[in-house]
Amino acid sequence: MAQKPSIPKGTRDFSPEQMRRRNHIFSTIRGVFNRYGYQPIETPAMENLSTLLGKYGDEGDRLLFKVLNSGEFTSSLSPELLQPGMVNRAALAISEKGLRYDLTVPFARFVVQNQAGIHFPFKRYQIQPVWRADRPQKGRYREFYQCDADVIGSKSMFNELELVLMVDEVFQQLNIRTAIKINNRKVLYGIAEHIGHPDRLIDITVAIDKLEKIGAEAVMAELQSKGIDAEACAKLLPIIGLRGSASEQLDVLRPLLEQSEVGKLGMAELDELFGLIAQAHKAKPLHATVELDLSLARGLNYYTGAIFEVKALDAQIGSICGGGRYDDLTGIFGLKGVSGVGISFGADRIYDVMQQLDLFGQTDEWNAIMVANFGEAETLYSMSLLRQCDLQQTPVLVYPDTAKLKKQLDYANALRIPYVLMAGDAEMAQQQITLKDMTTGQQTTIAASELAAALNAIIEQKQA
Amino acid sequence: MAQKPSIPKGTRDFSPEQMRRRNHIFSTIRGVFNRYGYQPIETPAMENLSTLLGKYGDEGDRLLFKVLNSGEFTSSLSPELLQPGMVNRAALAISEKGLRYDLTVPFARFVVQNQAGIHFPFKRYQIQPVWRADRPQKGRYREFYQCDADVIGSKSMFNELELVLMVDEVFQQLNIRTAIKINNRKVLYGIAEHIGHPDRLIDITVAIDKLEKIGAEAVMAELQSKGIDAEACAKLLPIIGLRGSASEQLDVLRPLLEQSEVGKLGMAELDELFGLIAQAHKAKPLHATVELDLSLARGLNYYTGAIFEVKALDAQIGSICGGGRYDDLTGIFGLKGVSGVGISFGADRIYDVMQQLDLFGQTDEWNAIMVANFGEAETLYSMSLLRQCDLQQTPVLVYPDTAKLKKQLDYANALRIPYVLMAGDAEMAQQQITLKDMTTGQQTTIAASELAAALNAIIEQKQA
Numbered sequence: 001m002a003q004k005p006s007i008p009k010g011t012r013d014f015s016p017e018q019m020r021r022r023n024h025i026f027s028t029i030r031g032v033f034n035r036y037g038y039q040p041i042e043t044p045a046m047e048n049l050s051t052l053l054g055k056y057g058d059e060g061d062r063l064l065f066k067v068l069n070s071g072e073f074t075s076s077l078s079p080e081l082l083q084p085g086m087v088n089r090a091a092l093a094i095s096e097k098g099l100r101y102d103l104t105v106p107f108a109r110f111v112v113q114n115q116a117g118i119h120f121p122f123k124r125y126q127i128q129p130v131w132r133a134d135r136p137q138k139g140r141y142r143e144f145y146q147c148d149a150d151v152i153g154s155k156s157m158f159n160e161l162e163l164v165l166m167v168d169e170v171f172q173q174l175n176i177r178t179a180i181k182i183n184n185r186k187v188l189y190g191i192a193e194h195i196g197h198p199d200r201l202i203d204i205t206v207a208i209d210k211l212e213k214i215g216a217e218a219v220m221a222e223l224q225s226k227g228i229d230a231e232a233c234a235k236l237l238p239i240i241g242l243r244g245s246a247s248e249q250l251d252v253l254r255p256l257l258e259q260s261e262v263g264k265l266g267m268a269e270l271d272e273l274f275g276l277i278a279q280a281h282k283a284k285p286l287h288a289t290v291e292l293d294l295s296l297a298r299g300l301n302y303y304t305g306a307i308f309e310v311k312a313l314d315a316q317i318g319s320i321c322g323g324g325r326y327d328d329l330t331g332i333f334g335l336k337g338v339s340g341v342g343i344s345f346g347a348d349r350i351y352d353v354m355q356q357l358d359l360f361g362q363t364d365e366w367n368a369i370m371v372a373n374f375g376e377a378e379t380l381y382s383m384s385l386l387r388q389c390d391l392q393q394t395p396v397l398v399y400p401d402t403a404k405l406k407k408q409l410d411y412a413n414a415l416r417i418p419y420v421l422m423a424g425d426a427e428m429a430q431q432q433i434t435l436k437d438m439t440t441g442q443q444t445t446i447a448a449s450e451l452a453a454a455l456n457a458i459i460e461q462k463q464a
Numbered sequence: 465m466a467q468k469p470s471i472p473k474g475t476r477d478f479s480p481e482q483m484r485r486r487n488h489i490f491s492t493i494r495g496v497f498n499r500y501g502y503q504p505i506e507t508p509a510m511e512n513l514s515t516l517l518g519k520y521g522d523e524g525d526r527l528l529f530k531v532l533n534s535g536e537f538t539s540s541l542s543p544e545l546l547q548p549g550m551v552n553r554a555a556l557a558i559s560e561k562g563l564r565y566d567l568t569v570p571f572a573r574f575v576v577q578n579q580a581g582i583h584f585p586f587k588r589y590q591i592q593p594v595w596r597a598d599r600p601q602k603g604r605y606r607e608f609y610q611c612d613a614d615v616i617g618s619k620s621m622f623n624e625l626e627l628v629l630m631v632d633e634v635f636q637q638l639n640i641r642t643a644i645k646i647n648n649r650k651v652l653y654g655i656a657e658h659i660g661h662p663d664r665l666i667d668i669t670v671a672i673d674k675l676e677k678i679g680a681e682a683v684m685a686e687l688q689s690k691g692i693d694a695e696a697c698a699k700l701l702p703i704i705g706l707r708g709s710a711s712e713q714l715d716v717l718r719p720l721l722e723q724s725e726v727g728k729l730g731m732a733e734l735d736e737l738f739g740l741i742a743q744a745h746k747a748k749p750l751h752a753t754v755e756l757d758l759s760l761a762r763g764l765n766y767y768t769g770a771i772f773e774v775k776a777l778d779a780q781i782g783s784i785c786g787g788g789r790y791d792d793l794t795g796i797f798g799l800k801g802v803s804g805v806g807i808s809f810g811a812d813r814i815y816d817v818m819q820q821l822d823l824f825g826q827t828d829e830w831n832a833i834m835v836a837n838f839g840e841a842e843t844l845y846s847m848s849l850l851r852q853c854d855l856q857q858t859p860v861l862v863y864p865d866t867a868k869l870k871k872q873l874d875y876a877n878a879l880r881i882p883y884v885l886m887a888g889d890a891e892m893a894q895q896q897i898t899l900k901d902m903t904t905g906q907q908t909t910i911a912a913s914e915l916a917a918a919l920n921a922i923i924e925q926k927q928a
Contacts, residue, residue: 005515005573005797008561011508013574015581016588019504037832037861040483044475044607045509045563045593046529051469065510066532067563070597074546074554082538090538097472099509099531109469110477117479119878121864124480129509133534143508156864158843165851276844283848333469368501379622380740384747387629397501400585400620414583 010134010142017364021351024363026127028173029147029345032166033125038149041124043106045131046097053098055105055332061088063133065142066095099131103148104302104329104342111152112333120153120338139317139352150342152330157269160306160325161276163343164290167310167321170345172287175359177313178320181293182246184270185303185324187253190263191239191294194256195232203228205297208240212295216241239294246274246292253294269305289313302326308343315353321345367462368395369455370412372422373402382423385433389452394459412438419458474598474606481828485815488827489638490591493611493809496633497589500626502613505588507570509595510561517562519569519796525552527597529606530559563595567612568766568793568806575616576797584617584802603781603816614806616794621733624770624789625740627807628754631774631785634809636751639823641777642784643753646710647760648734649767649788651717654727655703655758658720659696667692669761672704676759680705703758710738710756717758733769753777766790772807779817785809831926832859833919834876836886837866846887849897853916858923876902883922 007013014022033040046067053061069076073094081090100106103126111118127147134140149166151159164180171178185205192201203226207219220233239256242249250267257263270292277290288310298307305325312320323343330338354360369391371382379398386396397417399408405422412420420436427433431448435455446454471477478486497504510531517525533540537558545554564570567590575582591611598604613630615623628644635642649669656665667690671683684697703720706713714731721727734756741754752774762771769789776784787807794802818824833855835846843862850860861881863872869886876884884900891897895912899919910918 005577006512007508007515007573007577008510008512011510013508013578014506015578016503016505019506023504031857034859035855035857037834037859039480039830040487041480042478042483044471044477045595046472046475046607048470048472051471062534068530068532068555068559070526072548072551074541074551075548077538077541077546082541084536084539087536087538091532095532109471113469113471114477114479119875123861131509143510151864154864156837156866158837158840158862158864162862162864276840279844280847280851283844284851366503370501373620373622376622376740380743380747383744387744387748391499393495393499395498395501397587398622398626400615400618400622400626402620411583 008142010136010140012141012143020366021354021360021363022347024360025174025347025350025354026145026147029170029347030125030127032169032173033147033149036123036149036162036166038123038125038151041107041110041126042128043100043103043110043126045099045129047100047106047109049092049096049098051109051333052101052105053092056101060101064101065099065131065133066091067097067099068095069097100128101132102130103128103146103344104150105332107148107150107152108329109333111338112330112335115335121151121159122153123149123151125149139348141348145347147345147347148342150340152340153338155339157272157276157306159341160273161280163308163323163341164273164277165280165286167308167343168286168288170321171310174350174354176320176350176353176357178288179311179313180288180290181296181309181311182270182273182290183293183296183298183307184266184305185298185307186262186266186305187257187270187294188266188297190257190260190266191236193260193263194239195228195235197228197232200226200228202301204236206299208236208295209297209299211240242294246270249292249294266305273306298322298324302329304328306341312353312357315356317349317353317356319346320349320353364416365418366395366416367459368397368415368417368419370408370415370417370420371396371398372405372408372420373399374405374422374424375402378423378425378428381428382421382433385423385448385451386421389455391452391455391459394455409436409438418462472606474600474604476605476607484830485818485824485827486811488824489811489814489818490609490611492637493634493811494589494591496630496637497611497613500587500613500630502587502589502615505571505574505590506592507564507567507574507590509563509593511564511570511573513556513560513562515573515797516565516569520565524565528565529563529595529597530555531561531563532559533561564592565596566594567592567610567808568614569796571612571614571616572793573797575802576794576799579799585615585623586617587613587615589613603812605812609811611809611811612806614804616804617802619803621736621740621770623805624737625744627772627787627805628737628741629744629750631772631807632750632752634785635774638814638818640784640814640817640821641752643755643775643777645755645757645760645773645775646734646737647757647762647771648730648769649762649771650726650730650769651721651734651758652730652761654721654724654730655700655717657724657727658703659692659699661692661696664690664692666765668700670763672700672759673761673763675704706758710734713756713758714738730769737770762786762788766793768792770805776817776821779820781813781817781820783810784813784817828880829882830859830880831923832861832879832881832883834872834879834881834884835860835862836869836872836884837863838869838886838888839866842887842889842892845892846885846897849887849912849915850885853919855916855919855923858919873900873902882926883919 076093129145192198207222303324304327307324309319310321325341327339373379422434432445435444540557593609656662671686767788768791771788773783774785789805791803837843886898896909898909900907
């Protein structure tokens with residue numbers, strides 16, 4: 001056991017300092033979800049593989065972490081399954097469970113399984129880790145948290161509006177300037193019809209989804225490699241390159257989609273959503289810019305209406321939040337015709353943006369009070385005084401050992417603790433205690449009877 | 465896909481109602497941990513199997529969920545490994561990772577791996593799920609949360625005192641009457657010496673750990689089956705059956721352990737701890753009863769000093785919290801001589817106790833305000849009014865669809881929402897809004913300009 005222990009690649013430990021930052025992000029998101037009337041649920045880390053398989057494409061199936069069956073699993077491995085090329089089937093022979101890959105499929109499973117107890121429209125949120133056996137790389141992990149809010153069982157565009165307002169509020173609170181990009185899958189279908197390839201919607205969305213990353217030429221090359229002719233590409237490019245206000249872009253698009261029933265439906269949805277957003281903005285301005293981006297595609301094929309993506313304006317990073325409407329997510333589990341819409345915040349990318357932009361600020365402070373230890377009687381005296389004080393949520397950390405004062409103060413500094421309370425014989429005799437401000441070095445002696453008031457005044461001042 | 469989806473046995477979904485109750489328990493525990501200056505960390509769900517194996521006994525190894533390696537894992541399965549009886553070795557050939565079994569071993573691994581960045585004494589807490597491939601039964605799950613607080617790198621008995629105070633505070637806040645039982649592993653060793661079997665400490669502790677469950681006779685039978693003679697048993701029984709105050713029991717025990725150096729050390733530790741608790745109690749009374757229980761053993765072999773267990777006084781259930789001091793937990797990962805002490809709260813059992821005793825009360829209420837939907841203009845009007853109001857954390861749920869009012873009010877009732885806001889043409893024309901109290905049925909019309917004040921008054925009254 002001499003070897004230093006380690007953790008699996010792509011996974012992470014989180015220190016108290018990192019936890020403080022992460023919790024700041026989670027509690028901001030959770031606070032907004034709560035305030036909009038979304039309620040939390042949780043689902044198990046392990047799902048039956050039958051729930052997960054086939055929901056994320058072949059690549060997704062491959063990236064599922066599979067959990068080995070208990071018991072004599074080897075007896076399920078026929079010689080045939082041990083042949084080269086049979087490894088996927090062998091895996092399924094010896095594992096029935098897998099770790100969840102996202103929160104969307106477990107949510108759909110939850111809704112179908114528990115539908116009798118659910119009141120629709122069901123507004124739920126879920127903040128839990130997910131696992132993917134992806135190749136680990138910078139900013140990509142094998143275990144990471146998703147923060148999802150969905151409303152299911154309502155077709156109203158008010159849900160889309162509300163999600164936009166929620167996104168705006170989260171990033172305003174986190175102090176991240178953002179652009180919320182919106183598009184509509186029905187409009188994308190209409191565009192596919194317009195360029196003569198309605199049957200290739202998926203190839204088209206997959207390709208244009210990469211527009212920002214790889215550029216227009218590479219997208220065109222990819223499309224042509226998929227059999228979409230140059231003429232169609234020539235029609236597509238100016239459309240997904242449109243800029244300007246939503247209504248300006250829609251005015252250009254309207255005549256082009258005249259022949260597409262689905263496309264016209266999508267246009268009407270965009271009209272309605274941007275109209276609602278404009279009215280909400282008039283009543284109380286949004287902080288983010290909200291734009292129609294016809295090049296926005298979202299890779300996931302279950303989207304059927306509005307789609308969203310959020311970019312940080314001041315950082316070079318992919319989207320930090322995304323989502324959209326799906327008309328039949330629960331259909332895969334046998335519950336048809338229940339429309340929903342949702343968003344998902346990427347906590348890790350948000351963390352990276354905030355770190356890059358130095359936005360954590362006060363979050364890094366730990367407003368604790370440390371009780372120095374000068375011996376058993378002294379420490380009991382200080383602890384007793386503090387136990388009488390109602391300091392609300394302020395942490396009080398008792399230094400447990402009777403160590404040299406310098407060592408104790410160094411400890412307080414290392415932990416960024418701003419105040420240390422000290423009581424020796426003199427203080428005990430006078431029913432007093434000494435407060436040391438670790439920033440200024442200043443010491444103040446306080447009567448025991450006034451300790452609560454003094455500390456609460458300091459805490460209030462800190463928080464202001 | 466016609467089959468109704470399900471989740472793996474021993475795992476659970478949590479509904480919003482259950483989450484509200486669970487979050488009440490978690491946030492109470494987290495609040496106390498925070499206020500005592502413990503800081504959160506998190507570790508990955510998956511650990512390397514080399515970290516986990518051999519730490520929980522053979523039974524524990526068997527109960528680890530193992531995660532199948534990615535890639536061509538079958539090539540690691542030599543014909544020998546497929547023979548009957550080789551299944552454990554076969555499992556290790558094709559899985560390198562496992563789900564964490566508890567939070568203690570990952571914490572020890574964390575401390576050793578990250579020791580360069582840790583300031584000792586390190587007070588940390590961790591609230592995360594753990595997984596065990598146990599046979600599921602009533603109250604025992606394959607995925608459940610542990611809530612652990614530990615301080616590592618300090619031998620001071622102030623840590624034990626503080627943990628007792630924390631336990632007391634948690635259960636006081638949750639309104640659960642408890643007895644905190646304390647013992648000491650060194651004293652148990654001294655007793656083993658006294659009865660002539662110092663080498664059989666583990667057998668003895670394992671057996672007496674079952675005293676309450678199976679009774680004295682069955683414990684004696686088990687001890688004798690392990691080769692501990694009747695004479696030794698006859699000496700043991702009256703000791704572990706001692707009752708009375710800590711000092712009364714220690715007075716009986718003192719002469720018996722006169723010959724045991726380790727036992728005397730343990731007695732001194734108990735003297736000190738009960739002395740500290742008595743003084744803390746004098747300064748501010750504890751709510752729990754705190755007792756010395758010489759029959760308390762705690763199954764886990766890494767404990768070396770004080771051990772704790774907490775029983776709910778008004779419910780028939782096993783311990784709802786437990787812990788103790790360990791002198792060498794990190795030794796298994798190569799960091800020697802770092803003493804620590806910790807406690808672990810069992811959230812699921814606490815939940816069961818609170819449900820049994822009907823202690824959730826207010827937790828079950830959802831103090832949200834619903835905005836009824838009479839059409840697009842009306843809903844935008846109400847939403848806009850509410851977006852101008854600072855209602856702190858109060859959830860505002862907009863009913864997204866323009867449905868019949870009865871349907872909307874039924875929905876509010878089903879979700880236990882106490883207030884519904886309604887605005888139709890009349891209210892819009894007058895710049896007013898109508899508030900319906902769902903409990904009394906009473907409706908009040910409020911001027912838009914006074915909405916925030918009116919709602920905040922209601923919220924304050926609710927919370928009082």
